[in-house]
Amino acid sequence: MAEIFIRKFSEVSGGRFDPEFYIGQTIQIATYPLKNFVKIKSGKRIPKGRSYANTTTTYKYLRVDDLDSEILEIDIDKLKSIDKDIFTLLERYEIHNDEVALSIAGTIGKVFIFHNTTSNRVILTENCVKLQAQDNLLPKFLSLILKTDFLQSQMKRQYIQTTIPKLAIERIKELQIPSIPPLSTQQHIIDLMDKAYKAKQEKENKAKELLDSIDSYLLEELGIILPLRANNTLDSRIYTQKISALSGSRFDANYHQKYYRDLEKSLLSSPYPLVNLASLINNFKKGIEVGSSEYSQNKEIPFIRVSDITNNGIDFDNVQKFISASLFENLKAYKPKQNELLYSKDGTVGICLEADVSRDYIISGGILRLELKAEVDKDFLCFLLGSYMINVFANRVSIGAVIKHLNIGEFLNLKIPLPPLAIQTQIANRLKSSKFQALSLEKEAKEILNKAKIDVETLLLSAGGGNPCI
Incomplete structure (x- = not known):
């Protein structure tokens, strides 16, 4: 406004x-x-x-x-x-x-x-x-x-x-x-903030433990044990490959690492059938690049880029780019819809989240919108696509030395384990509960620090003789 x-x-x-x-x-x-x-x-x-x-x-x-x-x-x-x-x-x-x-x-x-x-x-x-x-x-x-x-x-x-x-x-x-107050008062204020930072850190650590447990539980329920990754030494990065194995494939060394082959074997060990991701998707759409000349200084409609998203959602509070309301009217087709997943294919590849339909925004070309078929639980697939294992596979087939790009065809060809729908829902409900607890702890951590900041600023300004009009 x-x-x-x-x-x-x-x-x-x-x-x-x-x-x-x-x-x-x-x-x-x-x-x-x-x-x-x-x-x-x-x-x-x-x-x-x-x-x-x-x-x-x-x-x-x-x-x-x-x-x-x-x-x-x-x-x-x-x-x-x-x-x-x-x-x-x-x-x-x-x-x-x-x-x-x-x-x-x-x-x-x-x-x-x-x-x-x-x-x-x-x-x-x-x-x-x-x-x-x-x-x-x-x-x-x-x-x-x-x-x-x-x-x-x-x-x-x-x-x-x-x-x-x-x-x-x-x-x-x-x-x-x-x-500036006396040194004793300065130290008192420092102690207040140190206490707040410590409490914040404790809650964030608990939240991280819960979020880290999501991957472990998901893999356990899918019957998958991840292989150990070798230390990043020179010897571990030198290996040989037959030319026949490279024929018709990629020639970059990273793609043919032994770890990827071991990971594929682990995936095959799941008791559930492996299906191509494409078989679970009704439709997909890319976002759009509006160009820097179209950015609005008035912060009207958020233009969501890969840097604005995490597996936990869109960080609307820290969005940097916006478009005008009039341009949004012309680009409404790029606004995500109910029951869609968003997936990052450029830059940071492999972020997956449920589309937020509570407000107006459009997404950049580095983000895909996925409309799913009925035989897959949306939350289950969201957790799976955002997992470490699928993230490794997605980054393996990505191209680009500086900025990664995931080819949509390669993405849709990824294989994933698919339990019966009832089991998918059961797994998703357990993971949603853990995620909700973690996000609640993160929110509490922010509130603790924000309250301490307000209290400290009040102390500082009262020492200065009044309140600011800022």
């Missing part, structure tokens, strides 16, 4: 004229510029013509994609490696313990307090800055301030609206924060 408001000319004269900058800008508390409390230093890009190391090294590169404001730790060992000579060139941009990383390009406002207990040394990307807290400010408390809606909304108003959004360092320095 459009927001209409007015500002006096004297308020905008000599400043910015884009309306987004002034939305909800009024602040009713005493605030101070961030530069009074921190030192701000930039990161650096890898030199032009150079790239990440081909082997694992003890020199790492921290990117925006590696940051997550909702987690407390990063696995430093899993960061991209760089060569020693590149590290030497960029050494002044190394990030150290208790420095706060803040993303300033692309995704604005990701916040992470850096902890490194390994022997690795880490360079910070040019798309972030690092903030060093002064003596009267605890680093972890600084990270909590930056995560508040009070600061995040300021960052949103301050960044430059370009193809890749950017937040200038000079504008970061002028971000307004409430007065």
Whole structure:
């Protein structure tokens, strides 16, 4: 919905004229510029013509994609490696313990307090800055301030609206924060958030256990035991194959790995008949690519891409692309319907979910709509297509070194075990119960953290002498 408001000319004269900058800008508390409390230093890009190391090294590169404001730790060992000579060139941009990383390009406002207990040394990307807290400010408390809606909304108003959004360092320095409470109060607030993060993590771990059990139960009921996968050593990846076995088949080495043959044998061990997926599908339809010129800035109708879906549903809250209502009227044929499954065939291959018909949206060309026949339980097939085993088979027949593409013919030719309908329904009901419990736990985890954030922001703002109008 459009927001209409007015500002006096004297308020905008000599400043910015884009309306987004002034939305909800009024602040009713005493605030101070961030530069009074921190030192701000930039990161650096890898030199032009150079790239990440081909082997694992003890020199790492921290990117925006590696940051997550909702987690407390990063696995430093899993960061991209760089060569020693590149590290030497960029050494002044190394990030150290208790420095706060803040993303300033692309995704604005990701916040992470850096902890490194390994022997690795880490360079910070040019798309972030690092903030060093002064003596009267605890680093972890600084990270909590930056995560508040009070600061995040300021960052949103301050960044430059370009193809890749950017937040200038000079504008970061002028971000307004409430007065800093005594160190004891800062620690109390940190303890509140640590307790919330711990409770959130416990519920998420329980949810993960339930979701992980879905695959195990499904395979057990289908009488399938997965083969062990060899360690990813050089010896395990070298094997021979007769030319007769390759004739009329694919020549890429990955396709002919022994693990796939073992997996096929496991599939054959199921007591239930194997059928081609095509025999269970009445009809299938692809989504559509509307083109970037058709994207709407008004967030009217969601344009759902593969990055917006998981086996648990569509993440409508974080959809990035939208189309206009008028364009949607012309593309209604691409809106999923009742009792359809959605399946990702491009990029991340193998995501399967039930179509959500509670709202209007259309799907991208990387997603298939599957209309099923009566002899298959929709929920059973959804769990099966989203399982690890079928995912392995689907990715095996996909093509593309960088972005995978699953040929629809290859997809429809996949073989799956098919129990009688009554057993399908029995299995599906058990799995739906586990999934519901898991999603409920995930929801509770989010609510715990959100409540803690609200409580903390209230404490921060009350210390500043009032409430924000943001």
